[in-house]
Amino acid sequence: MRLKTSACLILGMLRGGITSGYAIKRTVDRSTRFFWASSFAQIYPELKRLEESGHVLRREEPRGDRPRNAYELTEKGRHALDTWLRDEHQPLGLQIRDEGLLRLFFTDAVGHEDAVRLVGRLRERSEELEREIREEIFPLAEQAAQGGMIFPLITARLGADFQAWSAQWFGALEEELVGGRERRAG
Amino acid sequence: MRLKTSACLILGMLRGGITSGYAIKRTVDRSTRFFWASSFAQIYPELKRLEESGHVLRREEPRGDRPRNAYELTEKGRHALDTWLRDEHQPLGLQIRDEGLLRLFFTDAVGHEDAVRLVGRLRERSEELEREIREEIFPLAEQAAQGGMIFPLITARLGADFQAWSAQWFGALEEELVGGRERRAG
DNA sequence: TCACCCATGTAAGGGGTTACATGATTGC
């Protein structure tokens, strides 16, 4: 039975040397969250399940009086991760839900100015996302790259480049919409 | 109380002159599905809820012996759609879950050849998605554009352009990865 | 001492998917 992707995320993080549920969450927020986010309410129960199924091993490693669970991959867990990473036939599942684009889709129903404003907001959203990726995601990825792990930085670059491209695309559309109006008016 | 986005999708489709649940599903599959998909199990119950809340009006319009519900917006429904489309402060919610990128993120853990193959598959996925958008989404959008509704075509173009951009990006990465290996080997 | 971070978890609910169930109509 295949592990779900959110479980594979945890295995991958454990393989990278992150040991606690808390640290996994923090790392996800600083790395994969733009294409795969997670939450404590997912991570803690999933770690428990992965322990029961023998994919991870738990040790208690309290810090002072503060209890703490340190997890590591078992052979089975390493194998499951490897299988997931290598499998050539498993679909590369992609889901997008973009309320902004849905609004843009229906934007003929509102006035020209509302349309231009929406496109402006979409451009700003892309600019903001690019900034967030550069500020919040790049530092950790660059650190990893110095240790020879290059793919976190590659995915971060893809995210930032995409948002930059997207911002330009919306910017061009804005100009086109405004220009069209001016031509019609003038 | 705000309507959820999936309800607004239905209102928007009704406004566009699509009247039945079945036709909404078919239209979504040929228009918004790349950034907002839906299913019968969402649409039919939601139409019922929207009828109860007074956003839509249902008439029975059987086709021969085949029963059929035709819906239309009420004033309340039109107003709710308008509010959703215009609201300047409502966030333009964006959710992405991309298993392919997550695998790429962890790809340092597998061999160089596996990494190159994965990037190749990601490029192919983008090429395939671009083709799907051009073949399955453009026709309806172009038809709408001839009737003066330009934004369906604009969003379709954005989707296709993005996939083309993405395919190029992965193509460049592929070459870089292969080139790096060759330089190290030769 | 106070704020912020570390650390682990549960409960309730929302939103969505897949599969199932049924049957008429249309065009080849």
Add this chain to the structure above:
DNA sequence: GCAATCATGTAACCCCTTACATGGGTGA
């Protein structure tokens, strides 16, 4: 006659999010 399309719905389940609940450690 058969396949594709039109047409409506339900049941079960999965996954995830938000909010709640608790408390220790660390540095200004």
